[in-house]
Amino acid sequence: MGFLFEDGNFALFRDGFLQTIELSALSALLALLLGTLLAACRVSPVPVLRGFGTTWVTLFRNTPLTVLFFAVTFGLPPLGVHFSHLTFAVLALGGYTASFVCEVLRSGINTVPLGQAEAARSLGMTFGQTLTQIVLPQAARTVLAPMSSVFIALPRNSAIAGAFSVSELYSAQQTFSERGYSIFAIFFWVACAYLVISATVALLFRSLENRLAVAR
Amino acid sequence: MSSIFTRPSTASVLYDAPGPKARSRYRVFGVLALLAIAGLLWYTVTALADNGQFDAELWDAFQYNTIQQRIVDGLLATLEAFGLAAVGSLALGALLAAGQLSDHRPVRWAAVSFVQFFRAMPLLILIVALYYAFFAKEPMWALVLGLTLYNGSVQAEIIRSGVNAVPRGQGEAGYALGLRKTQVMTTVLVPQAVRSMLPTMIGQLVVTLKDTSLGFIITYHELLFVGKAIASQPLNAAGFPYIPVVLVIGPIYIAMCLLLTALARWIEARGRRGANRRTSAAA
Numbered sequence: 155m156g157f158l159f160e161d162g163n164f165a166l167f168r169d170g171f172l173q174t175i176e177l178s179a180l181s182a183l184l185a186l187l188l189g190t191l192l193a194a195c196r197v198s199p200v201p202v203l204r205g206f207g208t209t210w211v212t213l214f215r216n217t218p219l220t221v222l223f224f225a226v227t228f229g230l231p232p233l234g235v236h237f238s239h240l241t242f243a244v245l246a247l248g249g250y251t252a253s254f255v256c257e258v259l260r261s262g263i264n265t266v267p268l269g270q271a272e273a274a275r276s277l278g279m280t281f282g283q284t285l286t287q288i289v290l291p292q293a294a295r296t297v298l299a300p301m302s303s304v305f306i307a308l309p310r311n312s313a314i315a316g317a318f319s320v321s322e323l324y325s326a327q328q329t330f331s332e333r334g335y336s337i338f339a340i341f342f343w344v345a346c347a348y349l350v351i352s353a354t355v356a357l358l359f360r361s362l363e364n365r366l367a368v369a370r
Numbered sequence: 371m372s373s374i375f376t377r378p379s380t381a382s383v384l385y386d387a388p389g390p391k392a393r394s395r396y397r398v399f400g401v402l403a404l405l406a407i408a409g410l411l412w413y414t415v416t417a418l419a420d421n422g423q424f425d426a427e428l429w430d431a432f433q434y435n436t437i438q439q440r441i442v443d444g445l446l447a448t449l450e451a452f453g454l455a456a457v458g459s460l461a462l463g464a465l466l467a468a469g470q471l472s473d474h475r476p477v478r479w480a481a482v483s484f485v486q487f488f489r490a491m492p493l494l495i496l497i498v499a500l501y502y503a504f505f506a507k508e509p510m511w512a513l514v515l516g517l518t519l520y521n522g523s524v525q526a527e528i529i530r531s532g533v534n535a536v537p538r539g540q541g542e543a544g545y546a547l548g549l550r551k552t553q554v555m556t557t558v559l560v561p562q563a564v565r566s567m568l569p570t571m572i573g574q575l576v577v578t579l580k581d582t583s584l585g586f587i588i589t590y591h592e593l594l595f596v597g598k599a600i601a602s603q604p605l606n607a608a609g610f611p612y613i614p615v616v617l618v619i620g621p622i623y624i625a626m627c628l629l630l631t632a633l634a635r636w637i638e639a640r641g642r643r644g645a646n647r648r649t650s651a652a653a
Contacts, residue, residue: 199385200396202403216576216627218583221594221620228601228612233421263383271383281385289383313492317587324495331502341499345491352490 163330170326171347177243177322178309178351184248185308189255194285196260207256214253219314222246227318243315247308254304262297263289295366302359309351323347423613431600431611432618444596445622451513451582451592456575458518463525470530473551481526488523494584496520501588509590513582521578528570532563565641572634576627583623593619 195207214222226246227239237245266289274288294301316324323344330340388396418424431437469481488496497516505512536559544554564571586594601615 197382197384199382199388199392200399200403202400202407206403206407212628213624216580216624216631217620218580218594218623220583220586221616221623224586224594224598225616225620228610229616232423232609232613233417266383268383271385275386285384310490310492313494314584314587317494324492324498327495327498337499337502341495341503344495345487348492348495349490 163333166326166329167323167343167347170321170323173240173320173322174309174312174347175351177240177247177312177315177320180240180244181247181251181312182305182308184244185251185255185304188248188252189259190290192252192256193259193263196256197263211253211256214250215257217250219246219250219311220317222250223314223318239315239319243312243318243320247312247315250311251304251308254307255301258297258300258304259290259293261300262293265296266292298359298363298366302356302363305359306352306355309355310348313348418613422609428609428611429614431603432614437600440596440600441593441618444591444593447510447590448579448582448585448592451510451517451585451590452579454514455517455521455578455582458514459521459525459574459578460571462518462522463529466522466526467529467533468555470526471533471555485523485526488519489527491520493517493520493581494587497584497588509585509588512588513585513590513592516584517578517581521574521581524574524577525571528567528574529560529563532567532570533559535566536562568641569634569638572630572637576630576634579627579630580623593622 192207192210195203196211198204198207223243223246226242230237230242270288270292271284274284279288312322313324316322316326316328319325327340327344331337386392422428466481466485469477470485472478472481493516496519497512500516501509501512505515533555540558540562541554544558549557582592583594585592586598589595597615597619601610601612603610
């Protein structure tokens, strides 16, 4: 278990840990933005947009994340798109998670009572105002619990990026096993790192839930 | 003629039932959105075509019988891993759920910590660790065991919450009839729990199916691995057929997952119908 504190191993481990956090945070941001946009499409009164949202979500939810990573990492360069591996990973992970965020938000929107929107409209608010100031804030609060499981899953899923040349925790594990350390010791430390990340996200959402709980 | 554009829609939390003016506005938005989506598609297709991704040479590979056979073999390998993992995770899930609901504290604690640990662990890390530690020669068993441990833990949580969601009176009635705990579980609670949780359980099986593609990282010869192998052979000056491979493999995965989802929907609808029939007969 002590190998972590020998010959610069700790630096590698720390860099992997920070890279995992960076990748997760960027993907979470992209997933939130894109997911909100998709949810807006899926509940809009325009059938074409609803169809677009449904198709997107169906496609992305039913494609394995590994295949998405494969498609982005190997499919974009031949088209002349050259980003860093981290950017590719953020695109795949964010795009995948966005479809789950969209579904969670949509189910949250369905829990907002009709009267809230009617009150907003009777004040003369437009569709955009009703959505962004009345409905989405309330929906966001109701969906905190399901949303937390989406964002606890995200750092776990980010491990796949390591197999596509992003130097995060998974690739740190790979390097350690190439250096010949016991797989159980490596597994122990990597497991601890992921548990810390999951627990932090869970705590964050717990405190948000306590602070933002809706009294209805 | 009634098209989807003129279908009368009711008010939702986001908009009123549209009047004539709003309907014509929606129609304009619809046309604009259609144009934008068509433009996006057109741009994608031209980008693909300009870079020669639709050239015949790049798709040539799929004409060979050996390549087709390899894709079929990969598909079968995927399905084999999925089948084993599905059976394993359901069995493990049942076992762990029983442990979590046990009256004996040590058993309960062991089951709960097992479930929590494997649910928090990235599946890839788990599979790779199993691969290096035990199954370096047999990647399939690393994949199957990893999938079983992770999905079994999730299934256990699903079954447990299903059992807890059965109305208390059901179990109490069982005990009042003098049944033992095992009998109450197996004849009263679990059948009702499984019935209500079946769609969720199948939904988790979809996740299991998708995660079989992690096998590609530990060199298990499943569908994605085969795809990568095909794509890494350069074809006479045309380059590597990565995009054609994605366009072939992706839809196969999507179709399999959609089939499983459809099964879940069908079972859900069937369960509802059955439940209704029984209540109406009892009433």
